[in-house]
Amino acid sequence: MSQYVRIGNREIGQDKPCFIIAEAGVNHNGNIELAHQLVDAAVKAGADAVKFQSFITEELITPEAPKAQYQVETTGKPGSQYEMLKSVELNDDQHKELKTHCDRAGIIYMCTPYENKSVDMLAHLDVAAYKIASTDTTNLPFLRYVASKGRPVILSTGMSNLAEVEEAVNTIKTGGIAEKIVILHCTSEYPAPINEVNLRAMKTLEQAFGFPVGFSDHTTGIGASPWAVAIGACVVEKHFTLDRTLNGPDHRASLEPAELSALVQTIRDVEAALGDGIKQPTASELPNKPMMQKSLVARRHIKAGKIISAEDLVCKRPGFGLQPSWYDRILGKGVTRDISAESYLTLSDIDWS
Incomplete structure (x- = not known):
């Protein structure tokens, strides 16, 4: 890998500090005040970016779509995925509020769009990068539309094989942003079993495509993120919430604020421990x-x-x-x-x- 991708004021690449995304997602439960509190918690924890999700439920899902099994477990009841998502939808003005809050607080606002109207809204907000969820890795028309906006793309690849990732990457590249792609390895289960995390797949992705590679982490607690950094993750994304006992599909697999702070500090400690790779006596060793x-x-x-x-x-x-x-x-x-x-x-x- 020989290139960097710039997102906001940060360069992402192998010899740069890990870019840490605090994934607020829909853990605001549709409450804008809760969303603002999540921004503040991400800032306090030391994250580089805080990320939300933007969707128009009618454009995203059919009314009859059932919940995924993990959503049934986390919400405590089966039923309509449509109704669940409609209850946590934020409108354009609310996203604008959050973007302004982030700009003032000194943290990068990011957002995952799930359909074209949200892509347009985020372009209007001058979002620093688009984050593509694993649900859209194989959605080639959508990837082509995102690429047409000319902004950096962070592509999650959960549930995908290497051929599907290749098709997604090629679609984005031919769409107009060949040099501004970050690929995230991901296991799309909530929480993800440790024995299915497969961190070595990051190296596979890096060798196959030559772009910066990171990790979208769905393991419990601080989990596998620091290990991913130790083997080269340039980006780490982790869900967080103000309270894991809140109702909602993603709270159970999320960190609480103190844990998010611990994760950020642990990642920075891992980076410090990795050093520069030169084998020589350290400053503390020389007197000994x-x-x-x-x-x-x-x-x-x-x-x-x-x-x-x-x-x-x-x-x-x-x-x-x-x-x-x-x-x-x-x-x-x-x-x-x-x-x-x-x-x-x-x-x-x-x-x-």
Whole structure:
């Protein structure tokens, strides 16, 4: 991977800090005041962006569509997916409010559109990027329409195989934004079983397409996100809520504010621990090096001019003298002075002639 994707004031790529998206989604339950509180919680946690969802229910779903099984479990009842989504729909003016709030608070407003009218609304709001949900990875006409807006796209790929992802990526590229794509690996279950997370698929996506790759995390708690960062995720997306006991389809698989803060801090700790990859003593190690490593030390008194034998040497702390790596080079050499037992040897003690 050789490129970066800019979203707002952030560059996304392998040697950049992980871009952390706090996924508010529909966890506002259709209440705009709750949505504003979610923005504040994301800011306080240190997230880079907070993301909502925009849809016109009539444009998104048929009236007869049943709930998915996880939605039945999280809402506590079967029934109409249409009615459930209608109850959490925000209008254009409310999204504008949230975008203004985010701009003032210094966090990037993001949103997932689910149909063309929402794409247009977000373009009018000058959204920094479009996030495409896994439900639309195979929706090629929709992807083509999103791409026509010329803005960066973050593409989730849950429920998709590599061929389907390739078709989606090619559709977006030919639609006009070939250099502004981020791909998210995802397991579209809520919560996602750990043994189905398959983080190695991120490397597959990176090698296949050459774009920055991240992880949309549906595991419980802080979950797999820090592990994803450890193996190269450039973006992490995680659902959060103000209260996991609230009614609604996504609260159960979401973090609460304190957990979101812990996730952000854990990711930053992972990044700090990854370092720059150069193998060398660290600043904290350098003072310890001479105290903890060893020197070549005289096992017994060695007279000036004597040829050094193995019986004359032992390796002991501290490391003020010749390192033990000099052992083979000084065997068979003479010494230039008397060296008392338990003294470490130095370069000037050796007759190099």
